[in-house]
Amino acid sequence: MPKLSRRKLLAAAAPLAAAPIVGKLALDSGSAEAGGHDHSSHSHARTPAGHQPEAMGHAAMVGEEVPAVGGPNDLDALLYPPKALPYQPGRVREYELVAVDNDLEVAPGVFFPAWTYNGSAPGPVIRATEGDTLRVRFRNEGSHPHTIHFHGIHPTNMDGVFEIVGTGGSFTYEFEARPAGLHLYHCHATPLKKHIHKGLYGAFIIDPREPRPPAQELVMVMNGFDTDGDGGNNFYTVNGRSFYYAKYPIRVKRSELVRIYLANLTEFDLINSFHLHADFFRHQPTGTGDHWEYTDTVMQCQGQRGVLEIEFAGTGLHMFHAHQSEFAELGWMGFFEVVD
Numbered sequence: 614m615p616k617l618s619r620r621k622l623l624a625a626a627a628p629l630a631a632a633p634i635v636g637k638l639a640l641d642s643g644s645a646e647a648g649g650h651d652h653s654s655h656s657h658a659r660t661p662a663g664h665q666p667e668a669m670g671h672a673a674m675v676g677e678e679v680p681a682v683g684g685p686n687d688l689d690a691l692l693y694p695p696k697a698l699p700y701q702p703g704r705v706r707e708y709e710l711v712a713v714d715n716d717l718e719v720a721p722g723v724f725f726p727a728w729t730y731n732g733s734a735p736g737p738v739i740r741a742t743e744g745d746t747l748r749v750r751f752r753n754e755g756s757h758p759h760t761i762h763f764h765g766i767h768p769t770n771m772d773g774v775f776e777i778v779g780t781g782g783s784f785t786y787e788f789e790a791r792p793a794g795l796h797l798y799h800c801h802a803t804p805l806k807k808h809i810h811k812g813l814y815g816a817f818i819i820d821p822r823e824p825r826p827p828a829q830e831l832v833m834v835m836n837g838f839d840t841d842g843d844g845g846n847n848f849y850t851v852n853g854r855s856f857y858y859a860k861y862p863i864r865v866k867r868s869e870l871v872r873i874y875l876a877n878l879t880e881f882d883l884i885n886s887f888h889l890h891a892d893f894f895r896h897q898p899t900g901t902g903d904h905w906e907y908t909d910t911v912m913q914c915q916g917q918r919g920v921l922e923i924e925f926a927g928t929g930l931h932m933f934h935a936h937q938s939e940f941a942e943l944g945w946m947g948f949f950e951v952v953d
């Protein structure tokens with residue numbers, strides 16, 4: 614009965630969402646209600662799920678620290694992409710990706726036995742300019758066979774589906790980076806659902822030859838973690854840790870262009886979404902073409918992605934979260950701290 618256990622877990626985790634509100638921001642009365650829950654039953658609900666520590670729930674109840682793992686700069690390598698390079702004929706961009714098994718702490722005391730590229734889920738951001746030769750040296754030091762399948766236009770023998778790289782093996786992917794846009798890479802070994810939800814995926818930016826305007830650039834990969842193995846996610850995050858950007862808001866400057874590369878790699882759930890409070894952004898699906906939607910909410914199916922641009926009108930803490938309330942309450946929520 615995966616549904617039941619998931620609902621129970623949701624009930625247990627609901628007060629977590631209130632933590633930053635009660636503890637740090639004192640925004641509205643809705644949080645008082647969440648803070649007033651009887652939490653003795655919550656502890657029981659989460660026990661069968663495995664390793665959810667009581668401390669998480671309790672901290673949230675009394676409005677102390679936001680229950681997120683780690684320090685303020687831990688996820689910088691995933692949040693801030695490598696710099697865009699101006700187009701230059703004949704350039705080769707090289708990356709090394711190593712598949713490794715790694716237990717990831719996705720929420721305080723909650724570990725997920727992940728399969729990763731380079732140790733994290735999502736894996737590193739890969740970036741090239743349209744026309745570059747992309748060369749990715751892949752080594753499998755994990756316990757299962759893996760590949761790297763890139764989205765984009767490339768020869769089929771570089772597609773990451775025919776060569777299956779066993780433990781100890783390696784393969785070099787090499788192709789011209791095109792078309793410009795925001796793409797993905799992920800493992801394509803079978804069973805595919807497992808190889809993806811275990812953590813083998815990441816963002817793949819191809820910059821147009823005519824560069825985009827300078828901006829404060831951010832990468833957000835939406836994902837989920839099934840920490841009790843019931844085929845449903847127990848935690849939702851951007852870049853791998855629940856509530857991380859609630860604890861460590863992303864600082865950006867008012868009136869300056871902010872560009873977000875947003876991709877959805879959530880397994881099990883059909884869609885995920887990004888909703889911004891107190892402002893609107895422009896959204897370019899897949900980072901291609903010249904269609905921009907002006908909105909405060911965008912939804913993405915698995916594998917969908919897009920480029921968001923915004924100049925914040927005001928300063929202060931701007932909340933963002935999945936507009937599926939369930940996801941938000943299970944970790945997919947954070948803040949931009951907009952400053953002058």
Ligand SMILES: [Cu+2]
Pocket residue numbers: 758759760800801802808813
């Ligand atoms: Cu795999």
